[in-house]
Amino acid sequence: MGLHAAPRHHRPRSLLLPLGLMLCAVLLGVPRADGAPVSADACRTASTTMPRGDCGPFWQVVAENFNGDSVPLGSFSDCDHDAETSGAYCAGLTGSYRDNWWAYPTGWPDTATDRGRDVGGVYHPEDTVSVGPDASGDGVMRIRMFRPADGGPVHSAAVLPRAVMDMAYGKFSARIRVVKPATGYKSAWLHYGDGCETDFPEGNWDDGFAAFQHPCGGGDQDYFPGADDWTQWHTVSTEWTPGQVRFFVDGKQIGSDTRGVADQPLSWVLQNESALEGPGAAPGSSAELDITWVAAYAYGWK
Template sequence: MRSSSEARKMSRHRHLPGHRPRGVIALALAALMAAFFVPGAAAAVAPSEDACHATGDVMPRGDCGPFHQVFAENFNGDLVPLGSFSDCDHNADTPSAYCGALTGSYRADWWAYPRGWYDTADPRNHSNGNTRLLGGEYRADDTVWVGPADNGDGRMHIRMYRPRSGGDIHSAAVVPKRIMNQAYGKISARVRVVKAAPGYKSAWLYYGDACEMDFYEQNWVDTVHFFHHPCDGRGQSYADTGKPFTDWHTVSLEWTPGHARYYLDGHLYLHDTRAVPSRPLSAVLQNESALYGAYAAPGSWAQLDITWVTAYAYAGRASVV
């Protein structure tokens, strides 16, 4: 697979005329130096660079920059049991797609790749030309549920696994329907791999024809990467953030005419202007078997938690189809 990577805000010290005792000056200098050299101090005050300035657990609400919010879900207070993401139809990439066992707002807002579809690595698919010998079947029916974590925080949980008897990994790809078939916009999520294991990965992306914008990708035992695949087939660009999947992160993609900007925790890691898609695409939160490295062991499992997801239309043009 593919791999590679703040502005410190300085306070102005005003020098007042007149004599100051040396001890006071020394204390002032020590305080100033501490502000600059305490580990994490600069990161704590560094402003977010993305349009919504969101990096933490609090879900952003409302419009920001050139983006109009069309979807916001923090999962708090919701219970969607394991098994609810089943009977998902094959009417892909249209807002009419649904999962028959879901009800209410979740039926209206979410779809998942159906059972019987195979992930990128699976020999029955190999959609990117890889030669992996083991892959996965999309099984949101037994890998995805919504409920509180131990601390009470509402989350979407995605626990992929490989049966003890061997065979295919059970993968999961979920789709926020409010931005299906939309040209331009923004998507953000607060996410963490709460248990990593070899053989499992994410590839959250917009995809269509030769175009691909991957805004949270790589094996879960590695570091978060971004990839931009121009629509004209020119070579990809990428950024290795160096940040582990096992930490909480806010991940964002801003897609505007001629620009694709990829952010992690408010920091812009990748900006590409080459052959950026202009036609409507759908975002997929795709989680699947690894495309390189060790295969998932029989009986192994790994889990990703999402605490909020927000999505936006681009206000610069009528873009929803």
């Protein structure tokens, strides 16, 4: 539905500036005059709790706060079934986690290994991914990557919510924190395929993170700084609609792009792996990312 201006004589001039400032606050994600947060994303999320329900043109298909059953190490195993399709599953999982989650199978090389880095990694979801309460009692998905003491490859982890695999457009949000940073570990959560790639958040865990948009068919990527420190809790969101992708950190839009935006089904990959830049992970080192909730949405009306 379009936005239509009211006749000028229906709006006193004294209201124009305050209304304009309120609109800017919503668009830019800055605090209101009363100090309450204002979010610029479609859900207008103003708290740190997981959003529930549909938001504008997005309808929710994933809402996971990890407060249910625990998933011990070893459960994300035997994942090489219907790999990289919406029917993929890990036979080691049970119940709702088997229904709702998949991981890159043990033995797949990570990006650093594919690129010939001196220190690369291999996906090992069975000994890197678990679910359970943290010290506060809040449920989290733990991504604990490590490099064996003998100097072998990093054990990497990439997990995927099955409901949004092979899906065109949507909204993808999570609340995350690196609870144990170390050199040589990174995330690059992404949608990619057929010459298209969107990465957010991406960055080494001992540094900050940003968003990167690679136009379909080639061309220079766009870069949008996100946050300086992974060790603080952040809510990250990507909104992907026809012809546009937008990125948000803690409700503030950090960038948008319209060049070469993908229009085909892609999967949301929560990819965590060995670093592509800087020193590699030291033998015997480890690092951990916690995810306290994940929410994802399909685009368009039901």
